Amino acid sequence: ISCGAPQNSSPMACDAEISDFLNTFLQDFPAPLNPESPLPWRFSGATLSREELEGELAxxxxxxxxSRNAPLPLAAALTHEAISQMLQADLSEFRKLPKQEEEEGKDNEEMEATGTSEISLSLADTTEVARSFFNQLWKVSSQWQKQVPVTARTPQxxxxxxxxxxxxxxxRMEDRHVFLPAFNLLFGLSDSVDRAYFAVFDGxxxxxxxxxxxxxxxxxxxRQPKLLTDPAEALKEAFQHTDEMFLWKAKRERLQSGTTGVCALIAGTNLHVAWLGDSQVFxxxxxxxIKLMEPHRPDQPEEWERIxxxxxxVTFLDCWRVNAALAVSRAIGDIFQKPxxxxxxxxxxxxxxxxxxxxxxxxxxxxxxxxxxxxxSLVHSHLVKQEGDGAHVAEELVAVARDRGSSDNITVMVVFLRDPRELLESGVQGPGNSQADVRSQDLSAGLSNPQTDTPQRN
Structure with a gap:
């Protein structure tokens, strides 16, 4: 897919759009779901841990x-409110049966023996969890039809x-990506710092x-306390904690997959980046x-020595691989190649x-x-052809990689920090510039020179 944010909005337009959506939504769902009602949307898995619940509900x-074309700020605010109320409720009715919990306990003992942290309170019957949550979403929507909170009506x-x-x-398609401009609304952050999150994961x-x-x-x-004071460290710890959570899931469900990933959080006037493996951001x-990072690869001296x-x-089998198996040296998952x-x-x-x-x-x-x-040069050429419309530039970049022989899954995300029409009008990287003029440079601050030092690693 290719997507772009709308270019025009106003408070009155936002109010009308929100009102139209809520009215239509509640016409289609005039009452809570009963036990026999089909679910409008389902969880992807059969079991959840308590710690996985917030992410899966979101x-x-x-x-x-x-899927119902809800305005993004409203969708994020509704989701946050419904999740907050759901998590305050008694979740014990969704717990596994005693026999299942006993088996779960055996798995937890095995995980502790291998050094993997336990994530407590497993939930059963995700169908009933989803049903209860949709009823909570219906309840919040009904309340907001009468009076929508100011935060959900504020143009973003x-x-x-x-x-x-x-x-x-x-x-198979094993890539996933995330574009979350309504970060604050989704997580109920009420400070004055605008935040937007972008990520690519290569499974x-x-x-x-x-x-x-x-x-x-x-x-x-x-949920990291450091998000407000040290966002880069919060992202780093989020990767590590997600890895721990997934290893527990992998043990429980006999999963062997892994994923590299890179994410960027723009918080006010600051850019924070975290990564595992060879997915990259520039x-x-x-x-x-401008080079923001050094990807993790098995043949890097520091990675080689650590392994x-x-x-x-580390050995070479068509490419450098860890234990003659994986071509990545850092990733979420890969339970049989930890540590x-x-x-x-x-x-x-x-x-x-x-x-x-x-x-x-x-x-x-x-x-x-x-x-x-x-x-x-490729991005500029696309903007010239499209007269400043950047909505499909990622599609063209993907086509270039495919036409040059890439057979792998390909995901590209271009996040414009200035209006692409402004870039075109300013003549940045104009037709007269050669490819040689586009120079890659290391950051003078925030990232050390990879030839003499390494990026921050605590």
Missing amino acids: ELAMGFLS KEWVVSIHAIRNARR HGGVDAARYAAVHVHVNAA LVQQGQL QRLGGF YVSGDADSTSRELTGSEDYLLLACDGFFDFVHLDEIA
Whole structure:
């Protein structure tokens, strides 16, 4: 898909859109669901832990409301309120039966023996959890039909974001991505700092880990106490905690998949980035590509040494691999390659000055086939052809990688930090510039020189 945020909105237009949606929604669902009613949307799995509940409910509600074209700020605010009320309720009725809990306890003992933390209170019958939640969503919608809170009616910062993802020649699509401009509304953050979250996850060995990361990393970040004081560290800890949660799920459900990932949180005038593995994010400022990170690969000296210290090895089998198996050295999941494949993310921050053009997040299916020096020229050429419309630039970038031989899943996300029409009018990276003029440069602050030092790692 390719998508872009709307260009025009006003308080009156927002109020009318919200009112129309709530009226239509409650006409279609005039009463709570009864025990025989079919569910309008379902969880993807059969069991949940208490700690997974918030992320899975948010995914359930946002997917359902988006399918009904709910205004994004309203969808996020409704979801937050319904989840808050659900989590305050007595959840004991959804617990597993005693026999199932006993079996769960055995699994927990095994997990403790392998050094994986226990996540308590497993839930059964996700159908009934979903039914109860939809009734909570109906209740909140009914209340808001009479009086919508001011926060849900306040126009939000608009973003122009182009996203395109393809399965390509692979048998399955194992990539996932997240575009969450209403971060504050979804998590009930009421301070004056605007926040937006963007992420790309590149799964391997199945889609379970990538989907899990796409559902839980931002939720875990929002719940980190450091989010307000040290957002980069909060993102880093969110990756690690999501890895711990998924390992418990993988043990319980016999899953073997893993995922690399990169996420960016724009909080006010600051950009915070965290990553595991070889999915990457770059910043383009006035036509120049700025390196924000060093991807984790097995052949990097530091990664090689870390793996060997733990008793593993790195060897070349068509590419450098950990224990002759995985071509990534850090990832969420990969339960049988822990601790050699680490869940310890890196992070960095950078202040935004207002002169930045856009962020580009993508998986290795893109970066392995498109040279960094080409990116700004390719984006500029697209804007010229489309007369400043950036909605489909990600689609063109994906096509370039595919046409050059990439057979992998490919996901590209371009987050414009300035109006793409303004970029075109300003002549940044104009037709007269050659590819050689687009220089990749390390950050002077926030990221150390990879030749002499390493990024922040605590």
